[in-house]
Amino acid sequence: KIFEAVVSSIGRDGTIYIIPKVYEMELNKLMTEIQSNFKHLGLLEPYCWKKGEACVVRGSDTKWYRGKVVNLSGTTLQVQYIDHGCIERIPQCHMYPTTLYTGIPPFCIPCQLYKTVPIGKFWQKDAVDCLQELLTNQEVEIHVQELPDNPWGKLSVNLYFGGMSLSSLMVHRKYCIAEDCHDTPELQLEWDVPVSPAYMLPSLPAPGDTFPVRVTHLVSPEEVYICLDPSKNLMKQSASGGDASCDLESLDEALKCCSRTVESLPLLTHFQTDMPCLVEYQDGFWYRAKLLSIKKSEPVKILVQFVDYGNFSVVPASRLRHIPYYLLKYPVQAVRVRLAGFKPALYGKNVERIPYSPEWSMEALAAMMECVEGKQLSASIRTLSPEITISLYEDDHNLVHMKLIEMGLADLDE
Numbered sequence: 196k197i198f199e200a201v202v203s204s205i206g207r208d209g210t211i212y213i214i215p216k217v218y219e220m221e222l223n224k225l226m227t228e229i230q231s232n233f234k235h236l237g238l239l240e241p242y243c244w245k246k247g248e249a250c251v252v253r254g255s256d257t258k259w260y261r262g263k264v265v266n267l268s269g270t271t272l273q274v275q276y277i278d279h280g281c282i283e284r285i286p287q288c289h290m291y292p293t294t295l296y297t298g299i300p301p302f303c304i305p306c307q308l309y310k311t312v313p314i315g316k317f318w319q320k321d322a323v324d325c326l327q328e329l330l331t332n333q334e335v336e337i338h339v340q341e342l343p344d345n346p347w348g349k350l351s352v353n354l355y356f357g358g359m360s361l362s363s364l365m366v367h368r369k370y371c372i373a374e375d376c377h378d379t380p381e382l383q384l385e386w387d388v389p390v391s392p393a394y395m396l397p398s399l400p401a402p403g404d405t406f407p408v409r410v411t412h413l414v415s416p417e418e419v420y421i422c423l424d425p426s427k428n429l430m431k432q433s434a435s436g437g438d439a440s441c442d443l444e445s446l447d448e449a450l451k452c453c454s455r456t457v458e459s460l461p462l463l464t465h466f467q468t469d470m471p472c473l474v475e476y477q478d479g480f481w482y483r484a485k486l487l488s489i490k491k492s493e494p495v496k497i498l499v500q501f502v503d504y505g506n507f508s509v510v511p512a513s514r515l516r517h518i519p520y521y522l523l524k525y526p527v528q529a530v531r532v533r534l535a536g537f538k539p540a541l542y543g544k545n546v547e548r549i550p551y552s553p554e555w556s557m558e559a560l561a562a563m564m565e566c567v568e569g570k571q572l573s574a575s576i577r578t579l580s581p582e583i584t585i586s587l588y589e590d591d592h593n594l595v596h597m598k599l600i601e602m603g604l605a606d607l608d609e
Contacts, residue, residue, distance in 0.1 A: 196338075196339045197336065197337065198216070198217070198336075198339075199334060199335070199337070200214060200215045200304075200334070200335055200337050201213065201216065201333070201334055202331055202332065202333050203278075203280055203303050203331075204276075204279055204303075204331065205323060205326045205327045205330060205331060206280065206282070207320075208317065208323075209313065209318030209322065209323055209326065210280070210306070210307065211305070211308075211352075211354065212279065212281070212304070212305055213303060213335070215304070215337075221302070225296070225299065229251065229259050229261070230258060232295065233259045233291065239287070239288070239290070242287070242292065244264050244272055244292070245264065245267075246264055246267060247265075248263070248264045248292060249263055249292070249293060249294065249297045250290050250291060250292050250293060251290070251295075252274055252285055252290055253289040254276075260276050260279070261276070261277050261301075262274040262276055262285075262290070263275050263277050265282060268284075271284040272284070272285055273285075277301040277303070278301055278303055279303055280303045280305065304350055305348075305350065306349055306350045306351075306354070307350070307351055307352070308352065308353070308361065308362050308373070309340040309341065309353050309362070310351075311362050311366075311372070311373045312372045312374070313371045315459050318370075319370070319460075319519070320521060321518075321519030321520040321522075322365070322370035322371070322520075324519070324520035324521045325368065325370065325520050328520065329356070329364075330356065330361075335355060335356045335361075336356070337352050337354060338353040338354075338355070339351075340352060340353060369517070393469070393471065393523075394471055394523060394526070395523070395524070395526040395527070397423060397526040397530060398526070399423075399530070399576065399579070399583070400423075400576060401576070402575075402576040402577065402578070402579065403576070404575065404576070405573050405574070406423065406573065406574060407423075407571065407572070407573055408421040408423055408572050408573065408574045408587070409570075409572065410570075410572065410587075411503075411504045411528075411529050412505035412506040412529065413560065413563060414552070415549055415555045416537075416539075416559045416560055416563040416599060417533055417534045417555075418532075419531075419532060419534065419567070419587075420504065420505025420530065420531055421529070421530055421574065422503075422528045422529055422530075423528075449521065449522055450481065450482070450522070453522060457473065457516060460519065461517050462513070462515065462516060462517075463512065463515040463517060466489060466497065468486060469485050469486065471483065471484075471485055471502075471518045471523060472485065472486060472517065472518050473515070473517070473518045473519075473522075474499050474510055474514055474515055474516075475516075476501070476508070481516070482503065482504075483502050483503055483527075484499040484500060484502060485499065485500055485502055487499060487500055487507070494512070495511065495512040496511055497510055497511075497512060497515065501529075502528070503527060505531065530583065531583070532582075532583045532585045533583065533584045534584070534586075534587050534596060535577050535608075536594060537596040537599065537600060537605040537606065537607060538605065538606055538608040539554045539559070539605060540559075540603060541606075546558070562598065562599055562602060563595075563599060566595050566598055566599075567587075567595060570589070571590055572587055572589060572590070573592075574586065574588065
């Protein structure tokens, strides 16, 4: 059977919950009735909840939904919204036991992709994030392939969105292996050049405002990478839903969580400029990076830039991994800026110069490194276009470059 549906949620185990379009009016009618019947509920007296018990749940939108208790743990309970599929931890004050509407079957149907085996035998978190991004609240076409043995089990389906097979797309992105993906060759042409996700850029303070920074990498004395707000861990701007497998707050925590399962992430097999990836650094830890160019073909060695620090490295392909989708939800930490207010001094012929920036001496670079390395500094943006220029200050509010001028390594540039 073929029918249209809306994807209501994605379970953390990769289950796809759908609501058939033909049920939408009936569900809306039920929701209206539930709001009317539970509008004036008072506070619930202490109650002993049981696993599997029916209830109504007040959602974050203040509406009441049908629910079922799936796990008991302290003051919050794990509850499944039975008409949408998603599971959340709910405070007991937002729940009410009820026997109303228990005779009406759930409107959402749990589905799994037909003859599809996820890499590692279970859906990895980045694959689940990808499914959530692609499908949540999207209209899709469902082709039923197999009914479950258990009436409450998962329907085995082929799912299409925008005329594209989900199984083919997930196989192409190396999240799974499909035993019966007959339309892969046709779709492969459309996805020959995969659409690479991109890192988010951080929000910048307004020009003129002073803010704390740390210099993470120097290209030359006047071209550096800075990290904004170094006193705080970088917070994820797009929070995960309540169904996430772990609540991650900072980028550091997310990378540590990822490093525990990094061996399950696929190696990179194709390379695109600016493609996000994970790279193993010399310290044995994995960091976010982007590909810049192929430096050597036998064996393959790639020039990468670590996006949260700004530094560059040439690494073998064996130290590159696909980046999990959830790590792209954190803005990059390092921002490339140009320092205003000074310029290179006129050096003699025998002065050792920076090979890629010969207007500056190696001595000036070393002096600037000593001025900024590991220090708490402050900055003020002067221009945002055509490039970001800043004034950089020491903790005593003196301009950092004044030391280079005193040493004769730079001149003032009014």
